[in-house]
Amino acid sequence: MKILVCISKTPDTTAKIAFTDNNTKFNEAGVQFIINPYDEWYALVRALELKETLGATVHLVTVGGADTEPIIRKALALGGDEAFRINTDSQDSFYIATQIAEHARKQGYDLIFTGKETIDYNGAAIGGMVAELLEMPYVSIAAKFELSGTEATINREIEGGEEIVKVALPVVVSCQKGMAEQRIPGMRGIMAARTKPLAVVEPVAAEALTTVTSFELPPAKAGVKLISPDNVAELVKLLHDEAKVI
Amino acid sequence: MSVLIFADQAHGKVKKVAFEAIQYGAKVAQQLGVSATALVLGAADNAELEALGSYGATKVLHVADARLNEVEGSVFTKIIAAAVEQEGAQLIVFPHNFDGKAVAPRVAARLKAGFVSGAISLPDTSNGFVVKKSVFSGKAFANVNITSDKKVIAVMPNTFALEPTAAKATVAAFSPAVNDADFKVKVSSTETVSGEIPLTEAEIVVSGGRGLKGPENWGLVEDLAKALGAATACSRPVADTGWRPHHEHVGQTGLTVRPNLYIAIGISGAIQHLAGVNGSKVIVVINKDPEAPFFKAADYGIVGDAFEVVPKLTAAIQELK
Numbered sequence: 001m002k003i004l005v006c007i008s009k010t011p012d013t014t015a016k017i018a019f020t021d022n023n024t025k026f027n028e029a030g031v032q033f034i035i036n037p038y039d040e041w042y043a044l045v046r047a048l049e050l051k052e053t054l055g056a057t058v059h060l061v062t063v064g065g066a067d068t069e070p071i072i073r074k075a076l077a078l079g080g081d082e083a084f085r086i087n088t089d090s091q092d093s094f095y096i097a098t099q100i101a102e103h104a105r106k107q108g109y110d111l112i113f114t115g116k117e118t119i120d121y122n123g124a125a126i127g128g129m130v131a132e133l134l135e136m137p138y139v140s141i142a143a144k145f146e147l148s149g150t151e152a153t154i155n156r157e158i159e160g161g162e163e164i165v166k167v168a169l170p171v172v173v174s175c176q177k178g179m180a181e182q183r184i185p186g187m188r189g190i191m192a193a194r195t196k197p198l199a200v201v202e203p204v205a206a207e208a209l210t211t212v213t214s215f216e217l218p219p220a221k222a223g224v225k226l227i228s229p230d231n232v233a234e235l236v237k238l239l240h241d242e243a244k245v246i
Numbered sequence: 247m248s249v250l251i252f253a254d255q256a257h258g259k260v261k262k263v264a265f266e267a268i269q270y271g272a273k274v275a276q277q278l279g280v281s282a283t284a285l286v287l288g289a290a291d292n293a294e295l296e297a298l299g300s301y302g303a304t305k306v307l308h309v310a311d312a313r314l315n316e317v318e319g320s321v322f323t324k325i326i327a328a329a330v331e332q333e334g335a336q337l338i339v340f341p342h343n344f345d346g347k348a349v350a351p352r353v354a355a356r357l358k359a360g361f362v363s364g365a366i367s368l369p370d371t372s373n374g375f376v377v378k379k380s381v382f383s384g385k386a387f388a389n390v391n392i393t394s395d396k397k398v399i400a401v402m403p404n405t406f407a408l409e410p411t412a413a414k415a416t417v418a419a420f421s422p423a424v425n426d427a428d429f430k431v432k433v434s435s436t437e438t439v440s441g442e443i444p445l446t447e448a449e450i451v452v453s454g455g456r457g458l459k460g461p462e463n464w465g466l467v468e469d470l471a472k473a474l475g476a477a478t479a480c481s482r483p484v485a486d487t488g489w490r491p492h493h494e495h496v497g498q499t500g501l502t503v504r505p506n507l508y509i510a511i512g513i514s515g516a517i518q519h520l521a522g523v524n525g526s527k528v529i530v531v532i533n534k535d536p537e538a539p540f541f542k543a544a545d546y547g548i549v550g551d552a553f554e555v556v557p558k559l560t561a562a563i564q565e566l567k
Contacts, residue, residue: 013498014517017385037499093361094354116347119383119498119521123363124342128319128351137430138319140348143492153434158344159256159446161438161493163316167431174347177499178492209360209394213376216387218524224531224541229550235530236562238546243528245507246450246474246563 001056003047004109006100006130007075008036008090009068010120019215026120026215035071038115038176040078045180046145047113048079054147057081059107063090063099069198076193077185083198091208093121097129098206104134110150110169116141116176127174137171143178249275250335252326253284253298253306254345257315260286260294262447263341263403265301265410270401271339272302273368278337283307284415285329287322288314292417299415301408307333307420314424316433317345321424323352328422330357330396342400343446350400360392363400383498383521402525403446404504445494448477451505451526453496455481455519457512457533457552461489466556467511473563479503481513497522512552515540532556 011017011031018027035044047058060075060083062068072083086099104112112131117124124140131138143162144155150169155162157176185193227235239246251271253264268284275282284303286295288311295306307329314321326349330338338353340346342364354361366387367378374391377399381388392399445451452471454464471478478494485495496503498518504525511532513519520543523529531544534551541547548555 011382013383013521017382019386093351094358097351097355121381121388122379122383123361124347125351125354125361125363128348129355129361131319132323132352132355135320138348138352139431140319141344156344156348157493158436158438159261159444160442161436163433164435164437165431165433171431177495209358210362210390210392213374213389213391215381216378216389218385218387221543221545224544224547226541226547226549229548229555232548232555232558232562235546235548235559236566239507239528239530240566243507243545245528246566 001050001054001110002059002108003050003056003111003113004059004061004104004107005039005044005047005075005080006112006114006126007039007044007060007062007071008115008118009033009062009064009071010036010118013037013119017217023214023216024212033071035075036115036118038117040075041182042175042177042179043113043115044075044078044080045183046175049180050147051079059084059109061086061100061103063088063096065089072198073193074185076196076198077189078183079189080196082196084201085198086201086203088203092210093123093125093129095206095208097126097133099203100126101130101133102204103201104130112136112170112172114172114174116174124174127172131172134172137167139165139167139171140174141176142173143176145173145179247280248333248335249278249280249282249337249339250326250330250333251282251284251303251339252346252349253286254341254343255286255288255290258290258294260290260298261341261343263343265408266403266406267339267341267401268298268301268303269408270368270406271337274337274339277368277371281305283333283335285326285420287325288312295417296414299413300410303415306415306417308417309420309422311424313429317348318429318431319348319352320430321428322349323356324428325422325424326353327356329420336395337397337399340398340400342402346400350398354398357396357398358394359396359398360394361398362390362392364402365399366402366405380525384502384524385521402504404449443477445477445479445496445501445503448503449505450474450476450507451479451503452476452509452511453479453481453513454484454511455513456483463553464489466552470509470556470560470563473560473567481519510540511556513540514538515543
């Protein structure tokens with residue numbers, strides 16, 4: 001079995017969000033970058049568990065410049081077998097999905113995992129787009145994934161609950177909490193990752209269909225209005241008359 | 247030319263998030279001087295479909311095929327693409343909910359349409375086709391220009407207040423070819439909490455954290471929610487320790503909610519929790535720790551013991567109603 005895990009570089013969850021160049025670029029100064037948590041904690045770790053229990057080769061792919069290599073090495077340290085970096089700026093979701101689909105078409109995978117979304121662009125688009133480009137089924141926002149032969153049983157989140165679906169491989173799955181538990185790479189994994197193959201692949205011709213023209217920060221909150229715990233009636237009055245939400 | 251809106255339904259009822267998407271699509275249609283058509287897949291009765299006119303759809307295309315009662319992404323994509331072709335649609339609007347996330351990216355890739363998910367503004371067409379979306383987990387916004395001829399927008403739930411009218415839509419049957427063999431993903435069972443307000447659609451959310459000490463005290467949250475007609479939610483530690491089911495967990499790794507009013511009880515307000523709630527219009531924080539970071543993100547706050555404050559608040563709200 002051959003599994004592809006799509007990984008993306010994102011700012012750390014606690015990073016300060018600010019912009020430069022007239023609000024057109026994310027300010028990377030002092031920001032620590034990590035593997036997008038959904039890609040790492042859920043997609044990658046579940047793929048590694050399947051490798052350990054059923055036997056599989058786990059490939060990693062990311063679309064980005066050489067600055068993404070530290071996060072690729074970390075994913076290799078966690079247990080990925082081989083990595084591919086598609087050497088181009090990650091433009092919009094269609095552009096990225098086209099690159100990943102092209103790579104997947106050449107390699108042929110039984111299973112493609114992505115995170116449910118990145119924590120920076122929050123697009124939630126890549127998995128579905130890759131599936132469509134490869135004409136594969138897609139199960140989004142999966143909280144559990146079990147495999148029996150070539151049939152997968154997947155719990156997918158829906159409004160106020162879960163749906164359990166069955167699908168034959170190959171399939172694209174976007175992963176969220178519940179799939180697996182976060183792992184910390186061991187010293188052995190870190191050493192091994194240094195010599196694992198990381199191929200740099202040139203992009204295929206594709207066009208971006210959207211461009212970010214500018215970023216904005218939300219208006220600052222006016223500050224909290226504190227109400228005495230002995231005067232909850234005042235809070236009710238404010239919510240009713242001032243905020244008009246009840 | 248037209249705007250086509252995917253109107254997501256469950257058990258024959260079109261969802262509130264779909265009303266929001268229809269209203270959004272109808273407003274864009276008006277902006278562009280074209281018509282708005284809603285597309286409903288699966289069994290639904292005629293009155294339900296006609297009523298979509300009240301959100302601005304002039305026409306409703308209905309595929310009355312019970313195999314479509316549950317979403318199968320690739321089948322839905324084929325049907326939507328056929329409807330886009332028939333209607334000459336240039337913009338396809340989805341709700342950015344679970345089903346929207348399963349289908350919209352596929353449709354965008356199939357049509358080679360630029361895709362913006364989580365849209366929180368109508369497009370600005372003065373210089374291109376620019377839509378504002380939430381990024382960095384609610385900590386910023388991006389203005390995104392869609393440069394392709396066809397466009398797909400997924401509308402962030404609970405962002406646009408509904409303004410229903412008395413208008414009715416014309417319902418037209420739509421019957422594209424769908425083969426049994428096209429259904430690759432099969433639903434084997436569904437577990438949902440029935441009779442409650444879906445958290446992602448709720449206008450008021452009451453949420454509890456570790457400050458409640460244990461599952462036996464959850465009644466405090468439920469009573470307040472009941473008085474307000476609100477949905478209940480929880481922080482990550484509460485879901486992780488199993489007091490409450492995972493589908494009530496809001497935050498970075500859980501659900502994102504954008505209610506009009508979010509009341510946080512005994513939640514400190516870690517940055518990961520804020521990422522799931524910072525789109526809420528008004529935030530009330532009740533916490534006995536005055537240093538709790540949540541107060542910085544709140545509009546109203548009470549520094550006090552939840553076990554004393556919340557029952558008083560519940561009583562005060564019951565009195566108001």
